[in-house]
């Protein structure tokens with residue numbers, strides 16, 4: 405009897421509602437203080453457990469990332485190696501999130517793969533153990549595994565659950581692929597924002613320390629942000645390129661989307677403090 409396919413595992417995008425860079429560590433990574441919130445725009449994954457250890461990925465992003473580099477297969481392989489699980493999986497990815505946009509799509513795909521296969525393979529690692537595996541693959545992965553909106557410190561692995569408002573966002577994805585590594589290596593990146601207490605951070609205006617540099621280097625980001633600021637308080641997420649404007653009502657965000665210049669790509673999504681992955685995990 406062939407194993408059934410376990411369908412509709414969501415991999416949500418994230419926004420950095422603020423992102424402060426406090427300094428550079430000896431290993432080259434940067435100390436951050438950031439606020440992660442999910443949005444209800446997701447990649448979708450299906451999984452079928454197999455008896456052989458092979459890991460197979462079918463996706464609509466083929467050719468963009470070599471399988472050996474795909475975070476989905478790297479995550480599945482890490483779980484096999486950590487647990488000694490002898491079986492494998494066939495995985496289907498419906499890629500919907502813009503790549504390299506600061507929305508964490510690849511990181512989220514990896515997190516959903518770890519959470520889903522930990523259940524389907526019955527390896528039953530604790531969340532903290534899965535987050536440790538994820539951290540080795542990317543700084544953004546632990547927050548997706550824990551699945552709650554969080555104030556994050558360190559490189560993004562020290563998480564404290566928070567419950568900010570869940571507004572509607574108009575997200576614009578400029579036609580620019582911003583390399584996270586390149587931004588963090590730029591000598592002009594500010595790296596000296598003082599560490600502040602979470603209460604102070606949550607009550608002051610929110611900003612992204614990477615924004616000025618990326619806006620100066622990528623005219624498409626500057627143009628998208630300039631347009632969006634006419635409609636709502638707006639800023640860049642992560643190291644970019646995506647920018648987001650915040651609206652109280654969905655109708656306001658949709659009205660702005662209707663006026664988006666034809667050369668820009670955008671979508672409306674709502675902030676989510678509980679990841680849809682957690683909801684899927686609790687409703688197998």
Ligand SMILES: C[C@@](CO)(OP(=O)(O)O)[C@H](O)COP(=O)(O)OP(=O)(O)OC[C@H]1O[C@@H](n2ccc(N)nc2=O)[C@H](O)[C@@H]1O
Nearest residue numbers: 432433434506507508542543544559584585588642643644
């Ligand atoms: C900046 C953030 C903020 O959420 O998001 P994105 O813009 O990528 O979405 C993340 O910290 C990104 O995490 P992630 O996207 O996993 O980055 P990684 O692949 O781990 O790192 C890519 C490269 O960026 C640099 N890097 C990353 C994170 C960090 N705290 N300090 C760094 O210096 C390192 O040079 C690293 O090799």
Ligand SMILES: Nc1ncnc2c1ncn2[C@@H]1O[C@H](COP(=O)(O)OP(=O)(O)O)[C@@H](O)[C@H]1O
Nearest residue numbers: 473474475503504505506507508509510511513
């Ligand atoms: N499944 C995947 N989906 C998206 N990007 C992936 C995936 N696997 C590997 N990558 C690589 O990881 C990089 C960063 O992915 P992502 O987490 O989407 O970054 P960002 O947070 O900047 O959007 C991509 O540019 C791509 O080269």
